[in-house]
Amino acid sequence: MNELHEQTKELAEKAQKDGVKITVDPKIILELMEEIENLELEMQEMDETPR
Incomplete structure (x- = not known):
């Protein structure tokens, strides 16, 4: 797993855990x-x- 992916996952x-709702651009989901x-x-x- 690359560093950016790991950081994103941790965030x-x-x-x-903190109960924060994160909104993701539907375009990102489609990509x-x-x-x-x-x-x-x-x-x-x-x-x-x-083989």
Whole structure:
């Protein structure tokens, strides 16, 4: 996990404990979903590739 991801996760967890509501731009959610989809496709392709 990269440093920025780790820091973001820690901040989000702390905010959650403190009862802070974080608003995320829907555009970011869509970008993340797209990224996840791409990673899933890559993993599928790797699984299908004969070794």
